[in-house]
Amino acid sequence: MGNRLTPTQVITVNPNDFYFTGTLNGVPVQNIGGSGFQGLTSLAQVQAAVILHELGHATGALPSDANSDTASMGNTATVVKDCF
Numbered sequence: 001m002g003n004r005l006t007p008t009q010v011i012t013v014n015p016n017d018f019y020f021t022g023t024l025n026g027v028p029v030q031n032i033g034g035s036g037f038q039g040l041t042s043l044a045q046v047q048a049a050v051i052l053h054e055l056g057h058a059t060g061a062l063p064s065d066a067n068s069d070t071a072s073m074g075n076t077a078t079v080v081k082d083c084f
């Protein structure tokens with residue numbers, strides 16, 4: 001049985017980041033090499049991957065990547081590989 005969220009844990013999505021558009025500088029995130037989103041085909045999938053990534057941290061299924069964009073992209077790739 002996996003870890004469970006506790007009532008004090010909060011997941012926040014940055015409203016100014018790519019979550020709502022699926023793009024960075026006009027480029028779909030799944031088209032950005034190394035982003036971890038490769039293989040996804042829709043904004044809904046990108047959004048689901050973002051939420052699953054954050055739930056992975058909250059439950060302890062994914063290691064921390066707070067100080068590393070490379071580690072964050074690797075965690076996203078893990079989510080995409082294992083969940084889509």
Ligand SMILES: [Zn+2]
Nearest residue numbers: 053065072075
């Ligand atoms: Zn992360």
